[in-house]
Amino acid sequence: MSGPLLQVSNLVVDFDTQDGVVNAVRGIDLCVAKGETVGVVGESGSGKSQIMLAIMGLLDRNGRASGAVRFDGQEILGLPNRRLNTIRGNRSAMIFQEPMTSLDPCYTIGDQVAEPIRFHRGASAAQARARVLDLLAQVGIPDPEEKIESYPHELSGGQRQRVMIAMALANEPDLLIADEPTTALDVTIQAQILELLAELQARYGMAIVFITHDLAVVRHISDRVYVMEAGVVVEEGATKTIFANPTHDYTKMLLAAEPSGVKHPPEPDAQTVIEAAHVDVIFSSRTGLLGFSKTRNVHAVKDISLRLRQGQTLGVVGESGSGKSTLGRALLQLLPSAGEVRYEGRALHGLPERDLRPLRREMQIVFQDPFGSLSPRMTVGEIVTEGLLVHEPRLSRSDRERRADEALLEVALDPSMKRRYPHEFSGGQRQRIAIARAIVLKPRFILLDEPTSALDRSVQVQIVDLLRDLQQTHGLSYLFISHDLSVVRAMADEVMVMKDGALIEQGPTEAIFQAPKTDYTKALIAAAFDLKTAA
Amino acid sequence: MYSYVFRRVFSALPTLFVVITISFFLMRVAPGGPFNLERPLEAKVMENLMRIYNLDKPLWEQYAIYLYNLFQGDLGPSYFFRDFSVAELIAQGLPISVQLGGLALLLALTIGCGLGVIGAIKQNQPADFGVIALATIGITIPNFVVAPVLTLFLAVHFDILPAGGWGDGALANKVLPVLTLALPQVAVIARLTRGSMIEALHSHHIRTARAYGLPGRVVVVRHALRSALLPVVSYMGPAAAALLTGSVVVETIFGIPGIGRYFVQGALNRDYTLVMGTVIVIAVFVVLFNLIVDLLYSLLDPRVRYD
Numbered sequence: 001m002s003g004p005l006l007q008v009s010n011l012v013v014d015f016d017t018q019d020g021v022v023n024a025v026r027g028i029d030l031c032v033a034k035g036e037t038v039g040v041v042g043e044s045g046s047g048k049s050q051i052m053l054a055i056m057g058l059l060d061r062n063g064r065a066s067g068a069v070r071f072d073g074q075e076i077l078g079l080p081n082r083r084l085n086t087i088r089g090n091r092s093a094m095i096f097q098e099p100m101t102s103l104d105p106c107y108t109i110g111d112q113v114a115e116p117i118r119f120h121r122g123a124s125a126a127q128a129r130a131r132v133l134d135l136l137a138q139v140g141i142p143d144p145e146e147k148i149e150s151y152p153h154e155l156s157g158g159q160r161q162r163v164m165i166a167m168a169l170a171n172e173p174d175l176l177i178a179d180e181p182t183t184a185l186d187v188t189i190q191a192q193i194l195e196l197l198a199e200l201q202a203r204y205g206m207a208i209v210f211i212t213h214d215l216a217v218v219r220h221i222s223d224r225v226y227v228m229e230a231g232v233v234v235e236e237g238a239t240k241t242i243f244a245n246p247t248h249d250y251t252k253m254l255l256a257a258e259p260s261g262v263k264h265p266p267e268p269d270a271q272t273v274i275e276a277a278h279v280d281v282i283f284s285s286r287t288g289l290l291g292f293s294k295t296r297n298v299h300a301v302k303d304i305s306l307r308l309r310q311g312q313t314l315g316v317v318g319e320s321g322s323g324k325s326t327l328g329r330a331l332l333q334l335l336p337s338a339g340e341v342r343y344e345g346r347a348l349h350g351l352p353e354r355d356l357r358p359l360r361r362e363m364q365i366v367f368q369d370p371f372g373s374l375s376p377r378m379t380v381g382e383i384v385t386e387g388l389l390v391h392e393p394r395l396s397r398s399d400r401e402r403r404a405d406e407a408l409l410e411v412a413l414d415p416s417m418k419r420r421y422p423h424e425f426s427g428g429q430r431q432r433i434a435i436a437r438a439i440v441l442k443p444r445f446i447l448l449d450e451p452t453s454a455l456d457r458s459v460q461v462q463i464v465d466l467l468r469d470l471q472q473t474h475g476l477s478y479l480f481i482s483h484d485l486s487v488v489r490a491m492a493d494e495v496m497v498m499k500d501g502a503l504i505e506q507g508p509t510e511a512i513f514q515a516p517k518t519d520y521t522k523a524l525i526a527a528a529f530d531l532k533t534a535a
Numbered sequence: 536m537y538s539y540v541f542r543r544v545f546s547a548l549p550t551l552f553v554v555i556t557i558s559f560f561l562m563r564v565a566p567g568g569p570f571n572l573e574r575p576l577e578a579k580v581m582e583n584l585m586r587i588y589n590l591d592k593p594l595w596e597q598y599a600i601y602l603y604n605l606f607q608g609d610l611g612p613s614y615f616f617r618d619f620s621v622a623e624l625i626a627q628g629l630p631i632s633v634q635l636g637g638l639a640l641l642l643a644l645t646i647g648c649g650l651g652v653i654g655a656i657k658q659n660q661p662a663d664f665g666v667i668a669l670a671t672i673g674i675t676i677p678n679f680v681v682a683p684v685l686t687l688f689l690a691v692h693f694d695i696l697p698a699g700g701w702g703d704g705a706l707a708n709k710v711l712p713v714l715t716l717a718l719p720q721v722a723v724i725a726r727l728t729r730g731s732m733i734e735a736l737h738s739h740h741i742r743t744a745r746a747y748g749l750p751g752r753v754v755v756v757r758h759a760l761r762s763a764l765l766p767v768v769s770y771m772g773p774a775a776a777a778l779l780t781g782s783v784v785v786e787t788i789f790g791i792p793g794i795g796r797y798f799v800q801g802a803l804n805r806d807y808t809l810v811m812g813t814v815i816v817i818a819v820f821v822v823l824f825n826l827i828v829d830l831l832y833s834l835l836d837p838r839v840r841y842d
Contacts, residue, residue, distance in 0.1 A: 056746055057745075058742055058745055058746055060737075061658070081745075081751060082750075084748070085748035085749070085750065086748070087748065088745070088746055088747060088748035089746065089747030089748035089749070090748055093746070093747065094743075094746040094747075096739065096742070096743065098739050101738065101739035101740060102739045102740055102742070102743045103740055103743065104740040104743075104744070104758050104762075105740070105762070105836065105837070105838055106758075106761050106762060106835065106836055106837060107757075107758075115744075115747065115749060115753075116747045116748065116749070119748065119749055119750065119753070120748065151837045151838070153837075153838050164743075167747065
């Protein structure tokens with residue numbers, strides 16, 4: 001028979017929460033044919049992951065699913081675990097977004113990849129080991145014989161995701177569900193993983209359901225697309241048709257949600273705000289006890305010089321571990337470093353914290369994680385006014401409140417939200433709060449450390465616009481750290497490319513993007529932008 | 536690994552030294568002495584006793600003599616049990632306390648972890664509420680209440696177990712004291728296991744294990760329990776040291792000749808050497824079990840490495 005491999009009809013997923021029932025998925029139909037690749041796209045909270053968890057019986061305890069799910073003709077929704085386990089890991093497999101936490105830290109990767117083989121195929125330890133070695137080689141893990149004994153924390157993010165893929169392939173499943181498998185990875189690694197998946201699909205002929213918020217990825221790899229918004233499929237069809245001719249407003253919005261435009265260049269005679277020469281950061285970790293110690297040095301930032309003028313944005317790009325955040329922290333004297341940093345001509349190195357403090361007011365930071373960087377126990381009002389208490393202690397309470405209101409208005413938040421707590425806000429709103437906390441002090445320089453990386457594309461666009469507007473209004477200087485090249489392109493006047501702590505290439509933004517000089521920059525740009533043009 | 540163990544044992548010596556020094560001087564700060572009895576001794580007798588036991592010398596000299604003897608493995612004579620040396624008293628009592636404590640420990644770990652796992656798997660269901668209730672009872676009822684109640688029912692009313700005594704280590708004599716020692720530990724371990732198990736069951740790698748169709752028992756025991764045991768293990772370090780060095784209350788109520796009693800009796804009698812001896816035993820156990828905990832940690836979680 002040649003019916004669809006997976007047929008989902010009128011699937012509803014509800015969660016019982018303290019605030020009542022939340023409808024995460026509101027009656028969707030979805031079908032996957034054998035061997036095809038289906039993309040499910042939507043922003044965070046659209047319910048796209050919950051569909052797949054519901055199908056596989058993996059919902060949290062407070063979740064309920066109803067409707068019908070047929071896997072190769074067999075109804076599987078609501079099956080007891082024992083019956084589901086004949087399908088899970090055997091005829092279907094899943095890979096997840098978090099390659100670090102999705103593997104058990106306590107067992108070697110060899111043990112973990114072998115588990116599904118041993119349980120579903122009853123293989124002996126020796127047979128399973130041989131199969132694991134073969135799989136690890138297929139997914140491109142170097143030295144499988146050696147790596148089979150590694151623990152997850154000893155591998156890089158990309159390697160961990162390859163291990164997950166090896167585990168998924170173990171029993172040659174008919175269906176692979178990939179839930180944001182490349183979101184946590186660098187762009188170059190993302191490109192490799194996507195290539196690997198396509199290659200393995202060609203070899204094994206399995207169907208892939210690819211869940212992602214990243215339209216470029218979907219466009220690159222899928223045959224058909226489902227677009228989800230708030231638990232409903234708003235549009236579906238062949239990838240080419242949808243991308244060429246979206247009919248639903250939400251799809252159009254998603255497609256348009258690429259950071260665009262360019263930044264106005266700063267005044268040609270703008271004064272220098274921050275200048276750094278030959279900055280070096282070395283982390284040394286001491287191991288051992290009682291003088292039996294060995295020192296291990298990691299050279300995180302190597303001889304970096306830069307100059308940032310008023311109203312200018314300097315983008316710093318590079319893969320994770322390239323030292324870009326460390327550089328930012330060293331500039332603000334938040335880490336011990338060698339070299340020289342001058343703020344408005346004044347040398348910062350060696351200044352005691354007491355003398356640095358007044359300058360800290362003018363040099364602010366916005367971090368990547370809008371969830372972790374706001375205290376969950378303080379109201380928004382307290383968060384925004386806290387800096388004023390330190391830097392302008394003589395301000396009266398009403399003046400402080402007025403300043404906080406102004407700052408919140410500037411980031412397009414309603415000042416009446418001041419009494420609420422961070423967890424009541426979305427990621428984008430929280431990032432606005434973090435920006436308000438920085439600008440309330442009227443700084444001259446803001447270190448933006450991946451401020452848009454944890455946000456949905458459509459929210460990123462808004463934050464990029466907001467940051468550019470604030471810069472224009474207040475003449476701010478930004479050091480913009482990001483691994484996301486399209487955001488950097490829309491934000492920065494100049495770009496520095498870093499790799500392994502060293503500066504690889506530097507120049508005006510368009511020059512770097514149009515005509516990269518080094519192979520590394522070329523590879524970065526290819527990985528980030530070719531996905532979009534390849535389809 | 537071996538060099539790590541060696542370094543840890545080596546670095547425990549200064550700790551022991553500090554413990555010994557502080558206890559030595561604290562003991563002497565307490566008013567009275569080993570020979571201040573209700574009916575005062577004759578001055579001449581007192582003088583002789585003080586001289587024999589070096590108690591007439593300046594404090595620092597007594598301290599030096601104690602350290603010198605200790606270095607030779609001599610814990611000194613007991614001032615109260617005058618026919619015995621402290622080493623002999625400990626050699627008699629410690630095996631008994633270790634036996635009772637060890638059995639209680641095993642019982643508490645097995646039942647406590649089992650209950651904790653059941654509570655976590657059946658979270659917010661009747662079985663879970665049962666575990667929570669049991670744990671609360673176990674923690675709140677003190678052992679000096681549990682022991683007489685157990686004795687009343689099992690020894691007096693049903694007459695199936697002896698009410699007290701050591702009986703040369705007969706199994707029947709161990710049941711009540713072991714139960715009394717284990718009950719509060721069962722409660723604490725069940726609570727700890729339940730809490731960390733609930734957290735572990737929500738982790739991403741458990742979702743992976745389930746997504747790959749592994750049987751429930753493998754998911755729970757192999758993948759969840761292993762990481763959930765970490766907080767239990769770190770609690771067990773000091774708890775094991777405390778259990779194995781005896782309990783004053785339990786040993787007194789059941790009339791068991793362990794070393795738990797010596798600590799309190801020694802302190803009341805100003806039996807300086809006996810108190811010092813038990814302090815050293817307890818300190819060694821604490822140091823030892825903390826080392827065992829750290830080694831177990833690295834065994835359970837490969838991310839913890841000591842090189």
